[in-house]
Amino acid sequence: xxxxxxxxxxxxxxxxxxxxxxxxxxxxxxxxxxxxxxxxxxxxxxxxxxxxxxxxxxxxxxxxxxxxxxxxxxxxxxxxxxxxxxxxxxxxxxxxxxxxxxxxxxxxxxxxxxxxxxxxxxxxxxxxxxxxxxxxxxxxxxxxxxxxxxxxxxxxxxxxxxxxxxxxxxxxxxxxxxxxxxxxxxxxxxxxxxxxxxxxxxxxxxxxxxxxxxxxxxxxxxxxxxxxxxxxxxxxxxxxxxxxxxxxxxxx
Ligand code: ZN
Ligand code: FE
Numbered sequence: 372x373x374x375x376x377x378x379x380x381x382x383x384x385x386x387x388x389x390x391x392x393x394x395x396x397x398x399x400x401x402x403x404x405x406x407x408x409x410x411x412x413x414x415x416x417x418x419x420x421x422x423x424x425x426x427x428x429x430x431x432x433x434x435x436x437x438x439x440x441x442x443x444x445x446x447x448x449x450x451x452x453x454x455x456x457x458x459x460x461x462x463x464x465x466x467x468x469x470x471x472x473x474x475x476x477x478x479x480x481x482x483x484x485x486x487x488x489x490x491x492x493x494x495x496x497x498x499x500x501x502x503x504x505x506x507x508x509x510x511x512x513x514x515x516x517x518x519x520x521x522x523x524x525x526x527x528x529x530x531x532x533x534x535x536x537x538x539x540x541x542x543x544x545x546x547x548x549x550x551x552x553x554x555x556x557x558x559x560x561x562x563x564x565x566x567x568x569x570x571x572x573x574x575x576x577x578x579x580x581x582x583x584x585x586x587x588x589x590x591x592x593x594x595x596x597x598x599x600x601x602x603x604x605x606x607x608x609x610x611x612x613x614x615x616x617x618x619x620x621x622x623x
Protein backbone atom coordinates (compact mmCIF):
# COMPACT_ATOMS: atom_id res chain seq x y z
CA UNK A 372 0.00 0.00 0.00
CA UNK A 373 1.16 3.47 -0.80
CA UNK A 374 0.93 5.92 2.09
CA UNK A 375 -0.03 9.59 1.65
CA UNK A 376 0.13 12.16 4.42
CA UNK A 377 -2.91 14.43 4.30
CA UNK A 378 -2.32 17.57 6.38
CA UNK A 379 -5.34 18.62 8.44
CA UNK A 380 -6.07 21.40 10.92
CA UNK A 381 -2.89 23.06 12.18
CA UNK A 382 -0.50 20.15 12.56
CA UNK A 383 -2.43 16.86 12.17
CA UNK A 384 -1.77 14.21 9.57
CA UNK A 385 -4.49 11.92 8.30
CA UNK A 386 -2.91 8.89 6.63
CA UNK A 387 -4.34 7.49 3.41
CA UNK A 388 -3.20 4.01 2.39
CA UNK A 389 -3.95 3.31 -1.24
CA UNK A 390 -4.04 -0.01 -3.04
CA UNK A 391 -5.70 -1.16 -6.23
CA UNK A 392 -8.69 -2.19 -4.10
CA UNK A 393 -9.22 1.24 -2.57
CA UNK A 394 -8.18 3.49 0.29
CA UNK A 395 -7.83 3.00 4.02
CA UNK A 396 -7.64 6.15 6.15
CA UNK A 397 -6.23 6.43 9.65
CA UNK A 398 -7.65 8.99 12.09
CA UNK A 399 -9.89 10.93 9.67
CA UNK A 400 -10.30 14.10 11.72
CA UNK A 401 -11.56 16.08 8.74
CA UNK A 402 -13.81 14.52 6.11
CA UNK A 403 -13.16 17.15 3.42
CA UNK A 404 -9.45 16.36 3.38
CA UNK A 405 -10.24 12.67 2.88
CA UNK A 406 -12.89 13.34 0.21
CA UNK A 407 -10.41 15.43 -1.75
CA UNK A 408 -7.88 12.60 -1.67
CA UNK A 409 -10.46 10.01 -2.79
CA UNK A 410 -11.63 12.27 -5.63
CA UNK A 411 -8.07 12.97 -6.80
CA UNK A 412 -7.22 9.25 -6.84
CA UNK A 413 -10.62 8.13 -8.12
CA UNK A 414 -10.47 5.67 -5.25
CA UNK A 415 -13.17 4.19 -3.07
CA UNK A 416 -13.04 4.23 0.73
CA UNK A 417 -12.46 0.75 2.15
CA UNK A 418 -12.04 1.48 5.84
CA UNK A 419 -11.49 4.09 8.52
CA UNK A 420 -9.15 3.19 11.37
CA UNK A 421 -9.31 5.22 14.56
CA UNK A 422 -6.68 5.31 17.34
CA UNK A 423 -8.56 7.30 20.01
CA UNK A 424 -11.56 9.48 20.69
CA UNK A 425 -10.10 13.01 20.41
CA UNK A 426 -11.97 15.18 17.90
CA UNK A 427 -8.91 15.87 15.74
CA UNK A 428 -8.78 12.08 15.08
CA UNK A 429 -12.47 11.21 14.66
CA UNK A 430 -14.07 14.49 13.50
CA UNK A 431 -14.65 13.25 9.94
CA UNK A 432 -16.11 9.85 10.85
CA UNK A 433 -19.79 10.77 10.78
CA UNK A 434 -19.68 12.57 7.42
CA UNK A 435 -17.51 9.87 5.83
CA UNK A 436 -19.76 7.09 7.17
CA UNK A 437 -22.80 8.80 5.66
CA UNK A 438 -21.16 9.19 2.25
CA UNK A 439 -19.40 5.83 2.23
CA UNK A 440 -21.73 3.42 4.03
CA UNK A 441 -19.82 0.41 2.68
CA UNK A 442 -16.57 1.44 4.37
CA UNK A 443 -15.55 -0.39 7.55
CA UNK A 444 -15.38 1.80 10.65
CA UNK A 445 -12.85 0.36 13.04
CA UNK A 446 -11.72 1.57 16.45
CA UNK A 447 -11.33 0.81 20.15
CA UNK A 448 -14.20 0.10 22.54
CA UNK A 449 -15.10 3.57 23.81
CA UNK A 450 -18.58 5.12 24.07
CA UNK A 451 -17.04 8.46 23.13
CA UNK A 452 -16.40 7.19 19.60
CA UNK A 453 -19.65 7.12 17.70
CA UNK A 454 -19.92 5.49 14.26
CA UNK A 455 -17.41 2.70 14.84
CA UNK A 456 -19.02 -0.60 13.86
CA UNK A 457 -16.03 -2.91 14.37
CA UNK A 458 -14.45 -2.78 17.79
CA UNK A 459 -10.87 -4.04 17.99
CA UNK A 460 -8.34 -4.46 20.78
CA UNK A 461 -5.00 -5.96 21.77
CA UNK A 462 -3.84 -8.75 19.47
CA UNK A 463 -6.62 -8.43 16.91
CA UNK A 464 -5.74 -8.78 13.24
CA UNK A 465 -7.49 -7.05 10.34
CA UNK A 466 -7.18 -7.79 6.68
CA UNK A 467 -8.11 -4.81 4.51
CA UNK A 468 -7.16 -4.00 0.94
CA UNK A 469 -4.45 -6.64 0.87
CA UNK A 470 -2.84 -5.31 4.03
CA UNK A 471 -2.74 -7.04 7.39
CA UNK A 472 -3.03 -4.83 10.44
CA UNK A 473 -2.24 -5.88 13.97
CA UNK A 474 -3.77 -3.95 16.87
CA UNK A 475 -1.94 -3.07 20.08
CA UNK A 476 -3.65 -1.55 23.12
CA UNK A 477 -1.66 1.49 24.26
CA UNK A 478 -3.46 3.27 27.12
CA UNK A 479 -1.93 6.42 28.56
CA UNK A 480 -2.78 9.38 26.33
CA UNK A 481 -6.37 8.16 26.65
CA UNK A 482 -7.56 5.02 28.38
CA UNK A 483 -8.74 3.29 25.18
CA UNK A 484 -5.95 4.38 22.80
CA UNK A 485 -4.89 1.70 20.30
CA UNK A 486 -2.30 1.62 17.53
CA UNK A 487 -2.13 -0.30 14.25
CA UNK A 488 0.84 -2.09 12.70
CA UNK A 489 0.95 -3.06 9.06
CA UNK A 490 4.25 -4.65 8.05
CA UNK A 491 6.96 -2.10 8.78
CA UNK A 492 4.45 0.68 9.33
CA UNK A 493 3.18 1.79 12.71
CA UNK A 494 0.18 4.11 13.00
CA UNK A 495 0.55 5.31 16.55
CA UNK A 496 -1.92 8.19 16.91
CA UNK A 497 -0.86 10.37 19.82
CA UNK A 498 1.38 7.90 21.69
CA UNK A 499 4.78 8.46 20.11
CA UNK A 500 5.89 11.61 18.29
CA UNK A 501 9.14 12.59 16.64
CA UNK A 502 11.41 13.45 19.61
CA UNK A 503 8.45 13.37 22.00
CA UNK A 504 5.34 11.57 23.16
CA UNK A 505 1.69 12.33 23.80
CA UNK A 506 0.43 13.94 26.97
CA UNK A 507 -0.83 11.55 29.62
CA UNK A 508 -4.46 12.66 29.85
CA UNK A 509 -6.27 9.60 31.18
CA UNK A 510 -3.82 6.84 32.04
CA UNK A 511 -0.89 6.87 34.42
CA UNK A 512 2.68 7.74 33.44
CA UNK A 513 3.59 4.10 34.15
CA UNK A 514 0.96 2.94 31.63
CA UNK A 515 2.21 5.40 29.04
CA UNK A 516 5.75 4.15 29.56
CA UNK A 517 4.61 0.56 28.95
CA UNK A 518 3.04 1.71 25.66
CA UNK A 519 6.20 3.57 24.64
CA UNK A 520 8.41 0.62 25.63
CA UNK A 521 6.38 -1.63 23.37
CA UNK A 522 6.84 0.74 20.43
CA UNK A 523 10.55 1.05 21.20
CA UNK A 524 10.85 -2.74 21.11
CA UNK A 525 9.63 -2.92 17.50
CA UNK A 526 12.25 -3.46 14.76
CA UNK A 527 14.42 -0.38 14.33
CA UNK A 528 13.39 0.10 10.69
CA UNK A 529 9.71 0.42 11.70
CA UNK A 530 8.24 3.54 10.09
CA UNK A 531 6.40 5.59 12.69
CA UNK A 532 3.39 7.49 11.38
CA UNK A 533 2.65 9.95 14.18
CA UNK A 534 -0.59 11.89 13.93
CA UNK A 535 1.00 15.32 14.46
CA UNK A 536 3.87 17.32 12.99
CA UNK A 537 5.48 18.02 16.34
CA UNK A 538 9.10 16.98 15.82
CA UNK A 539 10.67 20.42 15.58
CA UNK A 540 8.59 21.76 18.47
CA UNK A 541 9.68 18.73 20.53
CA UNK A 542 13.33 19.25 19.59
CA UNK A 543 13.73 22.19 21.96
CA UNK A 544 12.85 20.13 25.01
CA UNK A 545 14.85 17.12 23.82
CA UNK A 546 17.97 19.29 23.42
CA UNK A 547 17.45 20.77 26.88
CA UNK A 548 17.27 17.31 28.49
CA UNK A 549 19.97 15.67 26.39
CA UNK A 550 22.33 18.41 25.13
CA UNK A 551 25.37 16.15 24.55
CA UNK A 552 23.50 13.67 22.35
CA UNK A 553 25.19 13.88 18.92
CA UNK A 554 22.55 11.72 17.21
CA UNK A 555 19.89 14.11 18.48
CA UNK A 556 21.79 17.17 17.23
CA UNK A 557 22.14 15.58 13.79
CA UNK A 558 18.44 14.64 13.73
CA UNK A 559 17.37 18.16 14.65
CA UNK A 560 19.44 19.56 11.77
CA UNK A 561 17.80 17.15 9.32
CA UNK A 562 14.30 17.94 10.59
CA UNK A 563 14.92 21.69 10.46
CA UNK A 564 16.05 21.40 6.83
CA UNK A 565 12.96 19.34 5.95
CA UNK A 566 10.60 21.78 7.64
CA UNK A 567 12.30 24.75 5.96
CA UNK A 568 11.37 23.10 2.66
CA UNK A 569 7.81 22.51 3.85
CA UNK A 570 8.44 18.74 3.98
CA UNK A 571 7.01 16.51 6.74
CA UNK A 572 9.28 15.03 9.40
CA UNK A 573 6.89 12.07 9.54
CA UNK A 574 7.36 9.12 9.27
CA UNK A 575 10.21 8.80 11.70
CA UNK A 576 11.85 5.44 12.50
CA UNK A 577 11.97 3.48 15.73
CA UNK A 578 15.78 3.15 15.59
CA UNK A 579 16.14 6.91 15.28
CA UNK A 580 13.71 7.64 18.10
CA UNK A 581 15.47 5.12 20.33
CA UNK A 582 18.67 7.13 19.92
CA UNK A 583 17.19 10.64 20.09
CA UNK A 584 13.84 10.72 21.86
CA UNK A 585 14.28 11.55 25.58
CA UNK A 586 11.06 9.69 26.45
CA UNK A 587 12.55 6.47 25.01
CA UNK A 588 15.78 7.12 26.90
CA UNK A 589 14.58 6.94 30.51
CA UNK A 590 17.50 4.52 31.13
CA UNK A 591 20.22 6.77 29.71
CA UNK A 592 22.38 8.08 32.60
CA UNK A 593 22.43 11.62 31.19
CA UNK A 594 18.63 11.69 30.85
CA UNK A 595 18.17 10.30 34.37
CA UNK A 596 20.61 12.93 35.68
CA UNK A 597 18.73 15.75 33.94
CA UNK A 598 15.40 14.57 35.40
CA UNK A 599 16.97 14.33 38.88
CA UNK A 600 18.43 17.82 38.57
CA UNK A 601 15.08 19.21 37.48
CA UNK A 602 13.03 17.59 40.25
CA UNK A 603 15.67 17.64 42.99
CA UNK A 604 14.75 14.07 43.90
CA UNK A 605 16.26 10.59 43.51
CA UNK A 606 13.87 9.11 40.91
CA UNK A 607 14.90 5.51 41.51
CA UNK A 608 12.27 3.88 39.30
CA UNK A 609 12.24 4.26 35.55
CA UNK A 610 8.55 5.22 35.60
CA UNK A 611 9.44 8.08 37.96
CA UNK A 612 12.06 9.34 35.51
CA UNK A 613 9.46 9.20 32.74
CA UNK A 614 6.82 10.95 34.86
CA UNK A 615 9.32 13.69 35.74
CA UNK A 616 10.23 14.22 32.08
CA UNK A 617 6.58 14.31 31.03
CA UNK A 618 5.56 16.90 33.60
CA UNK A 619 8.74 18.93 33.00
CA UNK A 620 7.86 19.11 29.31
CA UNK A 621 4.31 20.23 30.16
CA UNK A 622 5.76 23.32 31.81
CA UNK A 623 8.12 24.25 28.93
ZN1 ZN B 1 -5.13 13.01 21.11
FE1 FE C 1 -4.21 14.47 18.40
